[in-house]
Amino acid sequence: MLNGKIALITGGSRGIGKEIALKFAENGATVISGDLIDPDYSHENVSHVKLNVTDRENIKEIANEIKEKYGRLDILVNNAGITRDSLLQRMKEADWDLVIDINLKGVYNVMQGFVSLLLKSKASSVINMASVVGVDGNAGQTNYAATKGGVIAMAKTWAKEFGRKNLRSNAIAPGFIETNMTHVLPEKVVETVLANTPLRKMGDAEDVANAALYLASDMSKFVTGQVLRVDGGLNL
Ligand code: NAP
Numbered sequence: 220m221l222n223g224k225i226a227l228i229t230g231g232s233r234g235i236g237k238e239i240a241l242k243f244a245e246n247g248a249t250v251i252s253g254d255l256i257d258p259d260y261s262h263e264n265v266s267h268v269k270l271n272v273t274d275r276e277n278i279k280e281i282a283n284e285i286k287e288k289y290g291r292l293d294i295l296v297n298n299a300g301i302t303r304d305s306l307l308q309r310m311k312e313a314d315w316d317l318v319i320d321i322n323l324k325g326v327y328n329v330m331q332g333f334v335s336l337l338l339k340s341k342a343s344s345v346i347n348m349a350s351v352v353g354v355d356g357n358a359g360q361t362n363y364a365a366t367k368g369g370v371i372a373m374a375k376t377w378a379k380e381f382g383r384k385n386l387r388s389n390a391i392a393p394g395f396i397e398t399n400m401t402h403v404l405p406e407k408v409v410e411t412v413l414a415n416t417p418l419r420k421m422g423d424a425e426d427v428a429n430a431a432l433y434l435a436s437d438m439s440k441f442v443t444g445q446v447l448r449v450d451g452g453l454n455l
Pocket of ligand 1: 256270321349
C-alpha cells in the first residue's frame with residue numbers, strides 16, 4: 220500500500236510510533252523513525268535518526284539529510300508526545316510549558332522543518348497524533364488536552380493551506396490505548412474509561428497504526444482535514 224513512499228515518524232522508538240513505523244515498513248514504505256532513545260527493534264525498511272522535536276537545529280539537519288538522500292518526503296506522522304497530568308489547581312507551570320513545548324510547538328517545529336520536502340512529493344500525507352481528549356476535554360489534563368486540540372486545529376489549517384498542492388493533512392484521535400503512557404494510569408481511571416467505552420476494552424497500538432496506514436495511503440486520497448477517532452466508541 221505504501222510502495223515507494225518515504226515516511227518520517229516522530230517518536231518512533233516505542234508505543235504507537237513504533238507500531239506505525241513497522242506497519243508502514245511492512246507495507247513497502249521506506250521509514251525514517253525519529254527517536255530520542257535507542258529503539259528496541261529493527262526492520263530492514265526502518266532507519267533510526269536522533270530527532271528531538273523541540274530542537275529546531277536538529278530538525279534542520281535531519282531535513283537536509285532526507286533532502287540529500289531522497290529529495291522529498293511523502294508521509295509525516297507527528298506522533299511524539301508526553302503527558303504531565305494533574306488537576307488545574309495543582310498544575311505546575313513547568314509541566315504546562317514542557318507539554319506545550321513537545322506536543323504542540325514540537326509539531327509546529329517539525330512541520331515547518333519538513334513542509335518544503337513534503338511539497339516536493341506529488342501526493343503527501345501529514346498525520347497529527349491527537350487524542351479524544353483534544354475534542355472532549357479530560358479532568359486532570361489541561362495541558363495535554365490543549366495541545367491535542369491544537370494539533371487538530373493545525374491539521375485542519377494545513378489541509379486548507381496546502382490542499383491545492385495535493386498535501387493532505389489529518390488527525391487521529393485515539394482513545395485509551397495500551398502503551399507506557401496508559402500503564403501509569405490508576406486502576407480507577409481505567410475502570411471509568413472502560414465503563415464509558417461501548418467496546419469495553421482498551422485499544423492496542425496496532426489499531427492506531429491501521430488508521431495511520433489508511434490516512435497515509437492513497438486509499439484516503441480524497442480525505443483531508445479530518446479527525447479519525449480510534450476509541451472503541453468512547454463518550455458516544
Ligand atoms: P509512549 O509510549 O510514551 O511514546 C511516546 C513517544 O514520544 C516515544 O517514542 C518518545 O521517544 C517520543 N518523544 C517524547 N518526547 C520527545 C521529543 N522531545 N522528541 C522526539 N520524540 C519524543 O506514548 P504513546 O502512547 O505511544 O503515544 C504516542 C502518541 O499517541 C502521543 O502523541 C500521545 O499523546 C498519543 N496518544 C496516546 C494515547 C494512549 O492511550 N496511549 C491516546 C491518545 C493519544 P523516546 O522513547 O525516545 O523517549
